[in-house]
Amino acid sequence: MTRKIAIVGSGYMGGGIAQVMALAGAEVLISDVSLEVTQANRERLIEETRKFVADGLFPSDAVERIERQVKVAESIEDAVRDADFIEEAVPEKIDIKHEIFKRVSAAARPDAIIATNTSTISIAKLSEAVTNPERFLGVHFSNPSPFVPGVEIIPHEGTDPAVVERACAIVHETGKETATVKDVTGFVLNRLQYALFHEATQLLEEGVASPEDIDTLVRTTFGFRLPFFGPFAIADMAGLDVYNFCYQSLQTDFPERFATPEVLSSLIEQGKLGTKSGGGFTDVPAERIPDLIAWRNRAYVKLSELMKELGPPPMK
Missing domain, CATH: 3.40.50.720 (NAD(P)-binding Rossmann-like Domain)
Structure with a gap:
């Protein structure tokens, strides 16, 4: 019908x-x-x-x-x-x-x-x-x-x-x-999108980098992963202990802005460090990790090839 x-x-x-x-x-x-x-x-x-x-x-x-x-x-x-x-x-x-x-x-x-x-x-x-x-x-x-x-x-x-x-x-x-998702202010999509934009404007206003260089870093580094993996999967593959250390480093200058999330600390206390320990936010089974890493690497190479094929966006 x-x-x-x-x-x-x-x-x-x-x-x-x-x-x-x-x-x-x-x-x-x-x-x-x-x-x-x-x-x-x-x-x-x-x-x-x-x-x-x-x-x-x-x-x-x-x-x-x-x-x-x-x-x-x-x-x-x-x-x-x-x-x-x-x-x-x-x-x-x-x-x-x-x-x-x-x-x-x-x-x-x-x-x-x-x-x-x-x-x-x-x-x-x-x-x-x-x-x-x-x-x-x-x-x-x-x-x-x-x-x-x-x-x-x-x-x-x-x-x-x-x-x-x-x-x-x-x-x-x-x-x-x-x-x-739940009916909260900004829902999920815009809370994440505007959180990134807010931090990008902070870096710009502090004179750390230009808009062009910030955009380049976003799209060619962590943003490059985002078509395939969300923030929790990325954190698990990087290692939650690594994330914890990075939060501690960020807190030397920004103690409140980059306070360690409670859920991250809780997982680390339980010995859940991401894919390396077989448990984290996404709980990927240990036997699946080699396949996951191989798939990830193929995906990144394919995306690089696609970007080269398309060429730069016509912004200039």
Whole structure:
């Protein structure tokens, strides 16, 4: 049975989500502040799709599929009336979103999942405007949504666990990966992203390095590992005792900023030092470590080859 998806807000993010859902086979209705704006955004999506096909980024039949699968609704109400899943992607202003959710709730089926693409606003706060808020959650795509593979799933305390499961299944049908996190300020994605950015600006303001040199170090050292491993897997492979020593060194000048995390100290006290001890954050079995290291090395060489093939980004 073909899924029926409504996207409320057909700009850059909403439009990209519409492309993703359509290429996964869903029937997609898009809506915006007016019919004229929605129609114009659909035309933009089709032109973007042509370019993506020409660049080899979308399947060769993507234009035909998106023309067939993505349709314009005359109003928000028309878009959501028969939808199984509704994704809101309007500007990040709570009063605008509340107004939209009231309209959506009044017109949608009572069993339709209602989701928001917010990256900053409390899901619980947004749910106040939703009728039957147990079917509401955050489904946070990243920019550019057609090409970034991860989606952050954020239920609020009242979200029905079955709704979380259904939302994840819909996202998985698009080929993307999901991570379910709690409804806290910044969620996970932005807390990590802005923590890195904050420290980078500290280094810049202290005159330690230029923006260009900071960016170079991030993308060619620890950032080089991040397509394959998250921070906990990287720490386990480096050795948690090594991390503990580095924290102690950092504390000579920044005692509060780089206080040793309690969870790190606890693991070390238990003798869990990462992959070298067979236990840590990720608990990789000892017999898997040679395969892991071999896979890691192949992955890094392949990424180096890809970067050479692509050449530097056209920023200058």
